[in-house]
Amino acid sequence: MAIYADDRDRRAFLRLLTRVTEVRSLACHAYCLMPNHYHLVATTSAANLSQVVKELNGPYAQWWNRRHRRVGHVFQGRFHAQVVQDDVYLLTVCRYVVLNPVRAGLVDKVEQWPWSSYRATAGMVAPPPFLHPEGLWRHFSRGSPAAGIRRYREFVAAHTAGTSELPAEPVLGDAAFVDRFNDWRRRASADVARREREVRPPLEELFAGVVTKAARNQQAAKAYELGYPMVAIARYLDIHHSTVSKVLAAAGRPVGAKS
Numbered sequence: 001m002a003i004y005a006d007d008r009d010r011r012a013f014l015r016l017l018t019r020v021t022e023v024r025s026l027a028c029h030a031y032c033l034m035p036n037h038y039h040l041v042a043t044t045s046a047a048n049l050s051q052v053v054k055e056l057n058g059p060y061a062q063w064w065n066r067r068h069r070r071v072g073h074v075f076q077g078r079f080h081a082q083v084v085q086d087d088v089y090l091l092t093v094c095r096y097v098v099l100n101p102v103r104a105g106l107v108d109k110v111e112q113w114p115w116s117s118y119r120a121t122a123g124m125v126a127p128p129p130f131l132h133p134e135g136l137w138r139h140f141s142r143g144s145p146a147a148g149i150r151r152y153r154e155f156v157a158a159h160t161a162g163t164s165e166l167p168a169e170p171v172l173g174d175a176a177f178v179d180r181f182n183d184w185r186r187r188a189s190a191d192v193a194r195r196e197r198e199v200r201p202p203l204e205e206l207f208a209g210v211v212t213k214a215a216r217n218q219q220a221a222k223a224y225e226l227g228y229p230m231v232a233i234a235r236y237l238d239i240h241h242s243t244v245s246k247v248l249a250a251a252g253r254p255v256g257a258k259s
Contacts, residue, residue, distance in 0.1 A: 001235045002035045003064065003074055010115050013038070013060050014128060020055050021130040024048055028130050030094035032116035034104065036236065037202045039097040041090070049081060083171045091139055094121075095156050104208045110156060118156065123149040203228065203236045220244055221251035 004010045010033050017040075021028055025045040032039045044052065061074035084093050094117075101113035110118050120127040123146075127133055137148025140155065171178045206219050206226075216237065223233050230248070234241040 001074070003037065003060075004033060004035060004115075005068060009064060009067075012063060013056075014130075016056060016060055016063075018128065018130045020052060024052050024055070026052060026130075027132050027135070028117075029090065029132065029135055030097045030117045030121070031131070032097045032100050032113075034100055034106075034202070034204055036204055039100060041084070041094050041097055043086075084173065087139070089173050091136065091155065094136060095159060098156065099159065100205075104204055121149075122153050122156070201226075203233070207236070217247045217251065220247050224248055 004013065013033065017028075017031070020026065021042070027043040027045075028040065029043070030039070030041040042052075057075045064070070064074050084090050098110055098113075098116045098118040098121075101107045101116065102110055107113045110116075111122065111124065117127075117131050117133070119125045120131055121133040121136055134145070136152055137145050139148075140151035141147035203223060206223050207216070210216050210219055220233050220237065224230065224244075230244050231241050234244045237244070
């Protein structure tokens with residue numbers, strides 16, 4: 001299901017993001033609005049990420065339903081988060097985020113997508129109030145911002161044509177950094193299902209480039225294996241949930257048989 005029907009929706013979301021980042025003292029390094037999900041790379045001043053997402057998704061969903069005269073959930077499922085080390089790992093994640101529209105086939109070049117942080121960080125447009133590209137520029141150059149901008153562009157361009165993916169790990173960093181979070185990972189709530197804690201690609205990426213029914217069915221089964229509810233898959237594909245059930249049964253994964 002698309003969470004942004006048009007540019008008015010996108011602008012409303014960004015206005016809300018501006019307010020939430022100010023109230024919650026969030027430093028945003030990168031973002032990207034895709035048709036049915038968004039990516040956000042940010043540093044929190046407190047352990048308040050869940051609250052931040054709640055204050056973003058809740059009011060936006062209410063506004064969206066009012067505007068489009070709809071009811072029910074706008075965002076499907078729990079959000080997925082990774083803890084990222086503040087060095088080359090952060091740069092890699094920020095690059096991954098802005099390249100999403102290219103990987104999904106929405107545009108040919110990263111600068112053609114206006115709903116991400118790339119153009120502001122690349123010095124093409126003024127940054128929105130919530131974005132702080134200076135941090136990334138300093139990673140590339142301790143001198144003038146112009147040098148940082150130039151090297152940022154080169155860094156993104158180096159992998160524009162690539163298909164690299166982020167490791168599906170809850171913590172991204174070197175061994176010492178990951179070890180710091182071992183206790184945190186062990187204490188993760190047992191109430192959250194294992195598949196909910198895993199980082200999984202959004203449905204848009206799973207179905208990118210799919211043009212045949214056979215390929216669609218294969219990816220639908222894969223999405224179910226990754227933990228997406230049958231109803232979420234049906235809504236994304238704009239088909240009846242009974243059709244998804246038949247697809248899963250044909251693939252040997254009838255509903256209710258997941259381990």
